[in-house]
Structure formats: structure tokens, C-alpha cells
Amino acid sequence: MKKLTNTSINFLPIVAVLLILAIWQAISFFQIIPEFLLPSPLSVLEVFKSDYSALFSNSLVTLIEAFWGLCFGVLLGVGLALIMDLFHPIYKALYPLLVITQTIPTVAIAPLLILWFGYGILPKVVLVVATTFFPIAVGMLDAFRSTDKDLITLMRTLGQYT
Incomplete structure (x- = not known):
């Protein structure tokens, strides 16, 4: 069994967040949940950029x-x-x-x-x-x-x- 080093442990939260975002994007892309209930991460990012001041x-x-x-x-x-x-x-x-x-x-x-x-x-x-x-x-x-x-x-x- 390979021993985890400190640098590999620090990447685990980043990988988990990226995995969650990918699953979220897939759910939105395949319209498993309607867009008005769960917008995709990309559309959230677009709205954030366009309405940043508000x-x-x-x-x-x-x-x-x-x-x-x-x-x-x-x-x-x-x-x-x-x-x-x-x-x-x-x-x-x-x-x-x-x-x-x-x-x-x-x-x-x-x-x-x-x-x-x-x-x-x-x-x-x-x-x-x-x-x-x-x-x-x-x-x-x-x-x-x-x-x-x-x-x-x-x-x-x-x-x-x-």
C-alpha cells in the first residue's frame, strides 16, 4: 500500500470539489434536474460575472x-x-x-x-x-x-x- 505524502493529501479537497462540479455540470447538461431548479456551474459563473456589482x-x-x-x-x-x-x-x-x-x-x-x-x-x-x-x-x-x-x-x- 502506498503511503500518502503531505502534498498528495493537500490535493484531495481540490479533487473532491472538481468532482462535485463535474457531476453538477453533467446533471445540468443532461437536464436530469430542470435548469430553473439547478442551474449549471457555468451559468452561475456567467451570472456572477455579469451582475458582480449588484x-x-x-x-x-x-x-x-x-x-x-x-x-x-x-x-x-x-x-x-x-x-x-x-x-x-x-x-x-x-x-x-x-x-x-x-x-x-x-x-x-x-x-x-x-x-x-x-x-x-x-x-x-x-x-x-x-x-x-x-x-x-x-x-x-x-x-x-x-x-x-x-x-x-x-x-x-x-x-x-x-
């Missing part, structure tokens, strides 16, 4: 919406996780509600957000907050709860943690 300006708006949504989602998620870790009654009251909210698909609440907040930036930021809030809150809460209490006591004893 795509670029709209991508900046999308990045701004994603940035603010992520910032608020992180702040709310970490804040709620900290509060739930410090106060056990709040944890018992809010954690089931937090889990239940994840059963509602974001596709279902997106039209409601547009109706409530209009077509501006706010409904998109709220949707990003709703999407990022749960995994951050649950992840931080799990991290807070899994910290070894003996290590915290040791850090307090050494004067490194107040």
Missing part, C-alpha cells in the same frame, strides 16, 4: 445584517446562560422554554417577522439572533455547568479567581 453591494448588506445578528445573538446567549447558571430557579423556568422554541422552524417565523417589523434590516437581524441564540446559550450553559468545582475552589484558594 451581487457585491447586496452581499455587503447581508454581511452587515449577519454581523449585527451574530453580535446580539452572542450577547443574549451568553447573558442568559450566565443568568441561568447563577440562579437555578431561573434555569428550571427558562431551559424548557428555550428547548421548546427550537421546535419552530425559522422558515415559519420569517414571514411573521416581515409582517411585524417590515422589509428593513430589523427582521433579518432578529432572524439571525433567533438562529444563533439557542446554540450559544446552550453551549455556554453546558460549559459553565461542566466546569470542575474543585478547580474553581483551587483558583479561589490561590487568589487567581474571585
Whole structure:
């Protein structure tokens, strides 16, 4: 069996991407899936070249919406996780509600957000907050709860943690 070298391993992702693009192009060429559902990679590239300025300006708006949504989602998620870790009654009251909210698909609440907040930036930021809030809150809460209490006591004893 031939041993893979570092240079051959680096080419594997490139080969995989090229293979996926070739399969995609073949599916489009033989019209296995209609063009309006799955345009070919070449037609996507043509549209990208012809509408580059519109795509670029709209991508900046999308990045701004994603940035603010992520910032608020992180702040709310970490804040709620900290509060739930410090106060056990709040944890018992809010954690089931937090889990239940994840059963509602974001596709279902997106039209409601547009109706409530209009077509501006706010409904998109709220949707990003709703999407990022749960995994951050649950992840931080799990991290807070899994910290070894003996290590915290040791850090307090050494004067490194107040």
C-alpha cells in the first residue's frame, strides 16, 4: 500500500470539489434536474460575472445584517446562560422554554417577522439572533455547568479567581 505524502493529501479537497462540479455540470447538461431548479456551474459563473456589482453591494448588506445578528445573538446567549447558571430557579423556568422554541422552524417565523417589523434590516437581524441564540446559550450553559468545582475552589484558594 502506498503511503500518502503531505502534498498528495493537500490535493484531495481540490479533487473532491472538481468532482462535485463535474457531476453538477453533467446533471445540468443532461437536464436530469430542470435548469430553473439547478442551474449549471457555468451559468452561475456567467451570472456572477455579469451582475458582480449588484451581487457585491447586496452581499455587503447581508454581511452587515449577519454581523449585527451574530453580535446580539452572542450577547443574549451568553447573558442568559450566565443568568441561568447563577440562579437555578431561573434555569428550571427558562431551559424548557428555550428547548421548546427550537421546535419552530425559522422558515415559519420569517414571514411573521416581515409582517411585524417590515422589509428593513430589523427582521433579518432578529432572524439571525433567533438562529444563533439557542446554540450559544446552550453551549455556554453546558460549559459553565461542566466546569470542575474543585478547580474553581483551587483558583479561589490561590487568589487567581474571585
